[in-house]
Amino acid sequence: MKWKLGVAIGLAILGVGLAVLVLTKVFSVDALVYARGTDSTTLDPAEVEYGEDAKVTENIFETLVGFKGDTTGIEPRLATSWTVADGGKKWAFQLRKGVKFHDGTDLDAGDVVFTFDRILKPDHPHRPKGVPYGEIFGFIEKVEASGDAVVFTLKQPNATFLQVLALFGAAIVGPEAVKKHGPGFSRNPCGTGPYRLHRWRQGEKLVLERFGDYWGPKPAISRVVFLPVASAQTAIEKLKNGEVHIVDHVTLADVKIVESSPGMRIESETSLNVCYLGFNSKKFPYNDPNFRRAVALAIDRDELNQIVYYGQGEPARNLVPPAIWRDIGDLPTYEFNIEKAKDHLKKVDLPPDFRPELWHMAFARPYVPEPDRLAEYVRNQLRKIGLELAIQKFEKAAWGEKTKDPDHPMYILGWSADYADPDNFYHALLAGGAKNELNSSFWEHAEFNDLVVRAQSEQDERKRKDLYLRAAMIYREEMPTLPLVHVKQLAACSRKVKYDLHPIEVRLYPVTFQNP
Amino acid sequence: MTAYLLRRLLAAIPLLVAVSLVVFVLTRSVPGDPVDAMLGEKATPQVREEIRRKHGLDRPILVQYAIYMKGLLLRGDLGVSYVRKNQPIAEEIRRRLPATIELTLAAMILSILGGVLFGVLAAVKKGSFWDYASMLAALIGVSVPVFWLGLLLMLAFGGAFASGGNLDPSFDIERPTGFALVDTLVAGEPRMFLDALRRLVLPALALATIPMAMIARITRSSMLEVLGSDYVRTARAKGLDSEAVVMRHALRNALVPIVTLVGLEFGYLLGGAVLTETVFDWPGMGTYIMSSVSNRDYLAIQGAVMMLCLVFVAVNLLVDVIYAFVDPRIRYGPA
Numbered sequence: 001m002k003w004k005l006g007v008a009i010g011l012a013i014l015g016v017g018l019a020v021l022v023l024t025k026v027f028s029v030d031a032l033v034y035a036r037g038t039d040s041t042t043l044d045p046a047e048v049e050y051g052e053d054a055k056v057t058e059n060i061f062e063t064l065v066g067f068k069g070d071t072t073g074i075e076p077r078l079a080t081s082w083t084v085a086d087g088g089k090k091w092a093f094q095l096r097k098g099v100k101f102h103d104g105t106d107l108d109a110g111d112v113v114f115t116f117d118r119i120l121k122p123d124h125p126h127r128p129k130g131v132p133y134g135e136i137f138g139f140i141e142k143v144e145a146s147g148d149a150v151v152f153t154l155k156q157p158n159a160t161f162l163q164v165l166a167l168f169g170a171a172i173v174g175p176e177a178v179k180k181h182g183p184g185f186s187r188n189p190c191g192t193g194p195y196r197l198h199r200w201r202q203g204e205k206l207v208l209e210r211f212g213d214y215w216g217p218k219p220a221i222s223r224v225v226f227l228p229v230a231s232a233q234t235a236i237e238k239l240k241n242g243e244v245h246i247v248d249h250v251t252l253a254d255v256k257i258v259e260s261s262p263g264m265r266i267e268s269e270t271s272l273n274v275c276y277l278g279f280n281s282k283k284f285p286y287n288d289p290n291f292r293r294a295v296a297l298a299i300d301r302d303e304l305n306q307i308v309y310y311g312q313g314e315p316a317r318n319l320v321p322p323a324i325w326r327d328i329g330d331l332p333t334y335e336f337n338i339e340k341a342k343d344h345l346k347k348v349d350l351p352p353d354f355r356p357e358l359w360h361m362a363f364a365r366p367y368v369p370e371p372d373r374l375a376e377y378v379r380n381q382l383r384k385i386g387l388e389l390a391i392q393k394f395e396k397a398a399w400g401e402k403t404k405d406p407d408h409p410m411y412i413l414g415w416s417a418d419y420a421d422p423d424n425f426y427h428a429l430l431a432g433g434a435k436n437e438l439n440s441s442f443w444e445h446a447e448f449n450d451l452v453v454r455a456q457s458e459q460d461e462r463k464r465k466d467l468y469l470r471a472a473m474i475y476r477e478e479m480p481t482l483p484l485v486h487v488k489q490l491a492a493c494s495r496k497v498k499y500d501l502h503p504i505e506v507r508l509y510p511v512t513f514q515n516p
Numbered sequence: 517m518t519a520y521l522l523r524r525l526l527a528a529i530p531l532l533v534a535v536s537l538v539v540f541v542l543t544r545s546v547p548g549d550p551v552d553a554m555l556g557e558k559a560t561p562q563v564r565e566e567i568r569r570k571h572g573l574d575r576p577i578l579v580q581y582a583i584y585m586k587g588l589l590l591r592g593d594l595g596v597s598y599v600r601k602n603q604p605i606a607e608e609i610r611r612r613l614p615a616t617i618e619l620t621l622a623a624m625i626l627s628i629l630g631g632v633l634f635g636v637l638a639a640v641k642k643g644s645f646w647d648y649a650s651m652l653a654a655l656i657g658v659s660v661p662v663f664w665l666g667l668l669l670m671l672a673f674g675g676a677f678a679s680g681g682n683l684d685p686s687f688d689i690e691r692p693t694g695f696a697l698v699d700t701l702v703a704g705e706p707r708m709f710l711d712a713l714r715r716l717v718l719p720a721l722a723l724a725t726i727p728m729a730m731i732a733r734i735t736r737s738s739m740l741e742v743l744g745s746d747y748v749r750t751a752r753a754k755g756l757d758s759e760a761v762v763m764r765h766a767l768r769n770a771l772v773p774i775v776t777l778v779g780l781e782f783g784y785l786l787g788g789a790v791l792t793e794t795v796f797d798w799p800g801m802g803t804y805i806m807s808s809v810s811n812r813d814y815l816a817i818q819g820a821v822m823m824l825c826l827v828f829v830a831v832n833l834l835v836d837v838i839y840a841f842v843d844p845r846i847r848y849g850p851a
Contacts, residue, residue, distance in 0.1 A: 022677065
């Protein structure tokens with residue numbers, strides 16, 4: 001019987017041990033824990049391409065101008081004021097006084113010049129290997145210091161200049177730290193922002209701490225932990241258990257679950273993105289306007305929003321999101337009409353048993369959280385007009401090549417704005433013909449091109465709006481791509497924190513703890 | 517013994533070279549371009565080419581391999597991650613390996629304790645309810661996929677224990693060893709130590725299930741064989757009590773096949789850790805390999821797989837050494 005006693009004692013010890021573990025569960029409350037899908041790859045603003053990296057740098061670094069409140073309007077940040085001369089080609093920015101970098105050095109005009117030279121000059125000794133947003137700043141000819149001011153000379157006037165200066169890639173970096181760390185600056189960032197890097201265990205967590213010498217209002221929360229949690233479900237579980245406070249990659253399907261759970265809520269905000277269906281304009285039958293119209297007429301955007309996006313999107317009327325287009329003009333909704341679609345399809349000389357192809361990414365992006373579901377919806381709709389779609393999907397590393405493949409067919413793609421201007425959609429995605437790598441349709445249209453190029457440098461607001469309206473008409477008529485939905489950005493939050501989403505930036509410095 | 521160990525270590529070198537070559541060729545045969553992952557969608561073709569040249573990705577694959585091996589053998593350099601910008605791979609592995617070893621060891625201990633206990637119980641009580649219950653549990657244990665079990669455990673007990681990670685993210689301590697249990701003790705933080713222990717329970721259990729079931733089955737059959745042998749009958753005939761016969765005489769002799777299995781299971785556990793870590797967001801080698809594969813971070817995959825291979829070789833060697841202690845009949849001498 002001795003062994004039975006032994007087993008009984010063993011089990012009792014195990015039970016007590018587990019109970020102690022469970023009952024001693026305590027979570028620290030002096031840090032804000034922000035769960036996201038993946039970790040950062042770099043903290044050097046010049047190297048940043050993806051939103052995931054920008055989420056952190058936007059809290060460490062600052063730009064000359066920033067976004068006002070929760071809008072995309074521009075207000076002073078590191079610059080206090082600015083003047084424009086020479087027909088929009090010369091911009092002088094007066095710098096804020098008393099601003100310190102995280103390494104204790106003072107901000108001056110030379111630091112701003114250093115930051116932009118590093119981005120603009122290919123032979124700059126401290127330029128990182130890749131500067132993904134380098135081309136966006138390509139219209140800047142030179143940047144010079146002039147006392148407490150910085151003077152930008154542009155190659156040609158550019159109406160998007162202030163928006164571009166507010167971009168995370170234009171954040172001012174501490175030159176001493178850049179020189180000290182070399183390429184390691186990407187892991188030892190030094191900016192002027194409200195938070196500075198405290199610790200980064202890559203793949204595990206990234207911790208920011210309040211910067212005591214910050215020039216503006218200091219953050220209420222002393223530490224912010226960015227926690228990569230690949231699975232959204234796991235992240236929601238952590239939120240439920242009180243281990244994290246904000247989950248920024250909540251799935252659309254989980255919205256109802258979160259909303260019905262005590263202690264959690266959903267924050268939502270308009271987002272400057274678009275998901276679209278594109279056609280290879282150089283390949284039959286996708287190059288036939290009748291084929292494109294047939295597909296366009298077969299898609300019911302309201303239904304698509306409900307089925308694929310769980311009602312968390314806004315059916316698109318334009319490639320440019322409404323938050324940016326709002327002041328420009330009203331565009332009608334896209335028509336949904338199966339019979340008309342069939343009529344258009346009859347005009348296309350399709351071979352018997354022809355199966356159109358659709359390529360899409362196998363991974364989620366903000367504008368297409370469930371790519372399979374979207375592809376399946378398109379397949380069902382096209383079946384209604386007699387087309388049997390063949391679908392192929394590709395993993396992340398392969399997808400980049402596929403969108404540039406001259407032989408690709410129809411495809412699902414999207415775009416999140418870098419800056420809040422129609423230019424970042426029409427010019428970035430469709431101008432320049434096949435030379436533009438982002439123009440996956442290889443679409444070329446001389447008049448459209450001319451309109452969006454002119455709009456880029458047009459200083460008169462009214463004329464600029466008119467140019468965009470005309471470009472929009474051509475885009476809707478020609479249909480190189482079909483905008484489907486603008487997806488809202490969502491975050492699942494603990495009721496213990498007060499957090500407001502911004503249409504472009506991730507701002508954690510205004511977050512506060514509160515009583516639920 | 518020393519000569520034997522040296523021979524085994526030398527034999528491991530061609531094995532590691534072969535593994536490095538296979539992994540090198542396999543990772544590069546998968547469709548996808550690491551330059552896309554490195555530079556993203558917005559880089560110009562010129563920049564892409566420049567980066568390709570800089571990393572030698574434009575060279576023939578065998579030349580790339582030769583360059584890699586030269587760096588590895590001459591400088592012990594595993595290279596720099598393509599995706600995690602400017603991050604030396606060796607540093608990342610050094611940081612992550614302890615987390616995987618901690619999880620694997622915990623699962624190993626659980627599987628040995630549980631497996632031997634259930635196996636002995638089933639053998640001693642052969643044909644009884646305990647026997648059938650243990651073996652049914654073992655059959656289920658062997659059959660359940662580890663990621664599915666992990667998800668179930670997390671859904672059922674995640675609230676009570678923790679839903680992933682090896683330490684509460686808001687805890688901020690130095691991590692000299694990388695082992696969460698050790699570091700929290702070194703930091704003198706009992707609250708964090710309990711947190712680390714609590715977080716270990718579910719992933720270790722999920723990972724331990726299959727090896728535990730296999731060890732239970734082997735222990736049962738090995739014990740049955742030994743319990744039926746003459747010397748056990750003699751021991752019983754001499755009037756030794758049942759516990760002494762089972763624990764002192766039978767179990768020690770039944771241990772040799774169990775030790776062999778445990779050595780092999782370690783390899784399984786390292787492989788299983790990749791899936792378990794993904795489910796439980798465990799910051800170890802598994803999550804590193806998964807993210808490196810999806811980003812085509814060739815050098816990171818290469819370094820991580822080779823490191824796991826090295827650990828596996830070392831453990832197998834250790835198992836062979838343990839044989840000599842378990843079974844006095846085994847002695848290693850010159851070949």
